[in-house]
Every structure is written in C-alpha cells, then in structure tokens.
Amino acid sequence: MNIIITNSSGLPIFEQIENSIKEAIFSNELKEGEMLPSVRCLANDLKISFLTVKRAYDELEKAGFIKTVQGKGSYVAPKNLDLIKEEKLKEIQGYIEKIYEVSKISNISKEEVIELFKMIFEEEI
Amino acid sequence: MNNIEVKDLSKKYVGFSLDKISFNVPSGMVVGLIGENGAGKTTTIKSILNIINSEGTVKIFGKDIKTREKEIKKDLGVVLDDSFLSAYLTPKHINLVMKDFYQTWDENKYNDLLKQFGLPTDKLVKDFSSGMKMKLKIATAISHNPKLLILDEPTSGLDPVVRSEILDIFRKYIEEDESRSILLSTHITTDLEHISDYIVFIDKGKMVLNVPTLELLEDYGVVKCSEEEFSKINEKDYVSYKKGKYQYEVLINDKNVFKKKYGITSIDKPSIDDIMLFYIKGER
Numbered sequence: 254m255n256i257i258i259t260n261s262s263g264l265p266i267f268e269q270i271e272n273s274i275k276e277a278i279f280s281n282e283l284k285e286g287e288m289l290p291s292v293r294c295l296a297n298d299l300k301i302s303f304l305t306v307k308r309a310y311d312e313l314e315k316a317g318f319i320k321t322v323q324g325k326g327s328y329v330a331p332k333n334l335d336l337i338k339e340e341k342l343k344e345i346q347g348y349i350e351k352i353y354e355v356s357k358i359s360n361i362s363k364e365e366v367i368e369l370f371k372m373i374f375e376e377e378i
Numbered sequence: 379m380n381n382i383e384v385k386d387l388s389k390k391y392v393g394f395s396l397d398k399i400s401f402n403v404p405s406g407m408v409v410g411l412i413g414e415n416g417a418g419k420t421t422t423i424k425s426i427l428n429i430i431n432s433e434g435t436v437k438i439f440g441k442d443i444k445t446r447e448k449e450i451k452k453d454l455g456v457v458l459d460d461s462f463l464s465a466y467l468t469p470k471h472i473n474l475v476m477k478d479f480y481q482t483w484d485e486n487k488y489n490d491l492l493k494q495f496g497l498p499t500d501k502l503v504k505d506f507s508s509g510m511k512m513k514l515k516i517a518t519a520i521s522h523n524p525k526l527l528i529l530d531e532p533t534s535g536l537d538p539v540v541r542s543e544i545l546d547i548f549r550k551y552i553e554e555d556e557s558r559s560i561l562l563s564t565h566i567t568t569d570l571e572h573i574s575d576y577i578v579f580i581d582k583g584k585m586v587l588n589v590p591t592l593e594l595l596e597d598y599g600v601v602k603c604s605e606e607e608f609s610k611i612n613e614k615d616y617v618s619y620k621k622g623k624y625q626y627e628v629l630i631n632d633k634n635v636f637k638k639k640y641g642i643t644s645i646d647k648p649s650i651d652d653i654m655l656f657y658i659k660g661e662r
Contacts, residue, residue, distance in 0.1 A: 260647075263647075265595075265596040266595070266596070267592065267596070293406075293552070293553055293556060294553070296549075297549040297550075297553055300545070300549075300572045300573075301572060302408065302572070302573060302574055302575045302591050302592065303406065303407065303408075303552075303575050304407075304575045304576075304590050304591070304592050305591075305592050308592060
C-alpha cells in the first residue's frame with residue numbers, strides 16, 4: 254500500500270492517510286479482514302506523530318471502513334457497497350461544486366453547463 | 379495514565395517568574411516544550427526534576443517528586459543542556475560508572491546503542507563532535523530502560539542528519555514500550571512537527587498554549603488581507619494579527635469555522651514557528 258503525504262495538497266495529513274487507505278480498500282489492495290499496520294508503526298514509518306495516525310484511523314472507523322479491536326489492532330471492515338457509492342458521490346459533488354463556482358464567476362449559465370455535460374456523457378456512448 | 383502531571387508550577391526570580399504552568403505528559407506520548415530563549419523552558423524542566431525548588435506540584439508516575447524523588451529517578455532518563463559526562467571519560471568508562479549507579483543498567487543495550495549510533499568506545503568524550511556527544515548522552519540516558527525520558531534541547535546545534543537520527547531513536551524508544559513517554563524542550567520546532575503529540579508553549583514564564591500538535595498544524599491558519607477586510611473580522615475570531623505596510627496578516631485558530639463565516643478560502647498553513655511569532659510579536 255502506498256501512503257503519500259505531501260505538503261502541497263493542502264489537505265490535512267490525517268486526511269491524506271485516510272484517503273490512501275480508502276483507496277487501497279477500494280482497489281482491493283487491502284482486503285476485507287486484513288490487518289492494518291498498528292498506529293504506532295505507521296506513525297514511526299511515516300515520521301509523524303502518533304495522534305495524527307490515530308485521528309486517521311478514528312475517522313476511518315467512524316465512516317465504517319475499518320474496525321478496531323482493543324489490544325488487537327485494526328482491520329478492514331466487510332465491504333459495504335453503499336458506503337463506497339456514497340463516498341464516490343461525495344467526490345463527484347466536490348467537482349460539481351467547483352464547476353458551479355467557475356461558472357458563477359465567469360457568468361456562464363446553468364443551461365450552458367448542462368449542455369456541456371450532456372455532450373461529454375454522449376461522447377462516451 | 380499520565381507519566382508526568384505538572385500543576386501550577388511557579389518560581390520567582392528577580393526579573394523573571396514562572397507563572398502557574400500546568401500540563402500533563404500521557405503515557406505513549408511525546409510532549410514538546412517550546413518558547414523563546416529565556417521563556418522558562420529549562421526552569422520548567424529543572425523544576426519538574428526537583429533540581430530547582432519551585433511552588434506547585436509535580437507528580438511523576440503518580441508520585442510527588444518532592445517526597446519520593448529517589449524512587450522516581452530510578453525510572454527516569456534525563457539529558458540536560460550542561461553535560462553530566464566528564465570530558466576525560468570514554469564511553470567504555472561511562473559503562474563502568476553507570477553499571478554501579480543503576481541496578482537496572484543494561485550493558486548489552488548500551489553497547490548496542492553505541493554501535494548503532496556509530497560511537498567509538500575508546501575515544502575521550504572531549505574529542506567527540508557535538509552530535510556524537512548528544513548521541514552518547516541519549517544512549518547513557520536510556521540504557522537503564524527508564525519509563526520516562528526528559529530532555530532539554532536535545533537537537534539544538536546539530537545538523538539535520540543527526541537530528542533526524544535522534545528523532546528515530548526517540549520513536550524507537552516509545553515503540554519498545556508504549557507506556558513510556560518523552561518530554562523534550564526545543565526551539566527547533568520543525569522537529570516537533572514530526573514527532574510530538576502535544577505542544578506546550580511557554581512565553582515569558584506563562585503558558586500560552588497546551589494543545590495536540592495535530593490541532594496546531596491542521597486548525598490554525600494565516601489569512602492575508604486588506605485593512606478593509608480586516609476591519610470586518612470579529613476580534614473573537616482571530617488570535618492575533620501583524621500589520622504590514624501593504625497587508626494584514628491574521629492568525630486564526632479554526633480554519634473551518636473561519637471559512638464558513640467569512641467566505642475566505644485562501645488560508646495559509648502556518649508552521650509552529652509562525653504560530654509562535656504571532657503569539658509573541660502579534661497584536662491583539
């Protein structure tokens with residue numbers, strides 16, 4: 254699994270870790286039931302503080318991607334398709350928000366954007 | 379569990395006083411003490427160690443340092459600025475001295491550490507470089523397997539390569555036993571971004587901040603704006619500001635709230651140094 258942390262992304266470090274692990278789960282690189290590295294190990298390997306990794310794991314657990322058993326460690330939770338879809342929809346929403354921003358600043362109408370959108374989708378077919 | 383609990387630590391000197399410093403060092407955690415030269419970092423550390431007699435309470439492993447100093451110090455590894463190692467000893471001599479001193483002295487561990495750090499066993503300490511001296515001090519401080527490591531400026535004056543090696547030693551020290559902790563003071567705050575879980579910031583003898591490093595790095599932000607924009611910001615929403623000729627720089631401590639409230643999206647990520655400067659030099 255790759256975990257790449259950059260300062261240029263503007264995302265908090267814990268979120269970058271979170272995203273890397275999610276990606277590994279989506280791509281099936283991390284399989285259901287597979288153990289994740291311990292918080293301490295990952296923190297030491299990435300040379301970041303313990304609490305930063307802990308935060309990433311907490312968020313992943315809250316979102317249902319991993320499960321943590323006290324004293325044993327964290328493992329990948331059974332795959333939940335709805336969860337994955339929701340995650341992807343959220344990502345798409347982010348892009349659309351950007352489109353909305355750009356169109357608003359440059360005074361491009363909703364109709365024009367939708368037209369463009371249709372064009373791209375139809376091209377695919 | 380907390381390995382150190384400091385409460386209302388105060389000390390008065392002529393022209394300087396330490397004023398009610400309180401913080402904890404939880405087990406498994408690294409706590410970084412930061413501040414300007416003369417801010418009170420060393421006074422705080424020496425008070426915790428009962429080298430200086432101060433007001434307030436210090437508990438280490440849940441025991442009061444003033445009444446149970448001897449038993450506490452058995453489980454303590456300490457590195458202070460003024461070296462306790464004689465310049466006319468070699469690492470080999472130090473082993474002999476420490477063996478008599480600590481019942482729990484682990485000779486094998488010490489020798490392993492010397493090897494790992496690339497330290498010669500037969501060279502006099504006075505001929506060591508400052509990086510080597512620091513590594514030797516740390517090796518000496520952790521070879522009796524202490525539960526807690528307290529270090530005053532362990533990385534100051536050292537080059538980036540040695541500093542990163544030293545941070546690795548610290549990581550390994552905690553990894554070996556997660557009930558351990560480290561308290562270190564430093565003014566090289568970039569080191570802390572990579573290792574410390576909490577930051578305690580002392581300025582002119584007063585504690586200004588005691589927060590998770592994560593919060594400092596992720597929630598704080600610097601907004602650069604015009605005077606007009608600045609005038610619209612509620613003073614509750616920023617920590618301090620610096621007024622320049624062409625722009626205002628404003629330190630905020632909750633980026634997300636600020637974005638929502640003021641619609642300002644371009645917020646710079648400050649370093650710990652930047653944050654320190656805003657607290658010390660900024661206006662309110």
